[in-house]
Amino acid sequence: MEIGKQQSGVEEELRRGPWTVEEDLILTNYISKHGEGRWNSLAKCAGLKRTGKSCRLRWLNYLRPDVRRGNITAEEQFLILELHSRWGNRWSKIAQHLPGRTDNEIKNYWRTRVQKHANQQWMPRLLERIRTVVDSSNTISNALNTTLATWNDNSKFSSPPVTSCCNGYSDERDGAWVLEEEVWPEFPTPSSEAGLLAGLWELSTMGSNMYVE
DNA sequence: AACGAGGTCAACCGCGCGTCG
DNA sequence: GCGACGCGCGGTTGACCTCGT
Numbered sequence: 001m002e003i004g005k006q007q008s009g010v011e012e013e014l015r016r017g018p019w020t021v022e023e024d025l026i027l028t029n030y031i032s033k034h035g036e037g038r039w040n041s042l043a044k045c046a047g048l049k050r051t052g053k054s055c056r057l058r059w060l061n062y063l064r065p066d067v068r069r070g071n072i073t074a075e076e077q078f079l080i081l082e083l084h085s086r087w088g089n090r091w092s093k094i095a096q097h098l099p100g101r102t103d104n105e106i107k108n109y110w111r112t113r114v115q116k117h118a119n120q121q122w123m124p125r126l127l128e129r130i131r132t133v134v135d136s137s138n139t140i141s142n143a144l145n146t147t148l149a150t151w152n153d154n155s156k157f158s159s160p161p162v163t164s165c166c167n168g169y170s171d172e173r174d175g176a177w178v179l180e181e182e183v184w185p186e187f188p189t190p191s192s193e194a195g196l197l198a199g200l201w202e203l204s205t206m207g208s209n210m211y212v213e
Numbered sequence: 214a215a216c217g218a219g220g221t222c223a224a225c226c227g228c229g230c231g232t233c234g
Numbered sequence: 235g236c237g238a239c240g241c242g243c244g245g246t247t248g249a250c251c252t253c254g255t
């Protein structure tokens with residue numbers, strides 16, 4: 001384990017790297033008794049040889065009781081795509097709309113699974129398609145799950161959900177998917193922002209507990 | 214079975230902002 | 235007004251895992 005040094009006065013050994021079960025227990029017990037905040041003094045008072053920053057990160061990203069673990073659901077994927085298209089890399093802001101998910105988790109998810117496809121030309125069309133589905137469907141959760149599950153399971157983000165909404169071909173030069181514009185079907189009136197919000201509100205009433213301002 | 218490449222994710226780092234004395 | 239401090243955010247790193255050859 002790498003050892004760091006405090007900058008001030010008396011040198012004190014600081015632990016870095018992965019947290020042990022014992023450290024997790026100490027931090028959890030301390031916060032349950034005294035609450036969070038004042039992380040630097042918290043670390044000292046709890047007897048942890050960690051920086052306040054490290055304690056805060058460990059608590060917020062891992063130990064907090066309401067941290068939700070496990071796979072990102074289709075609905076969460078849609079929200080991440082939608083909110084990122086709106087706000088960019090504002091991970092903490094995006095995370096506020098996915099209860100139990102941390103900004104770090106969303107950031108990692110985006111960078112490892114989505115980013116390399118984010119600039120492909122079908123992405124805006126996919127978002128538009130989902131918006132339309134959300135806007136026009138009375139079974140929003142099912143519609144989203146169907147659309148995105150097909151997309152994820154069959155293509156691993158490497159191509160748009162062509163089987164359900166459009167045709168396309170793989171560009172010989174770089175393998176990127178190219179949509180054939182003319183085969184896009186005409187959907188009902190393009191969704192308005194209000195329609196999208198209504199759809200997400202619908203989702204929130206179906207137990208997903210997600211919402212948008 | 215062994216090895217390398219690529220993916221995943223917890224943790225760290227640097228910076229900027231707000232607050233307080 | 236200014237410096238110290240605490241905190242939060244986004245970017246990056248590196249250890250570990252998985253998968254293909």
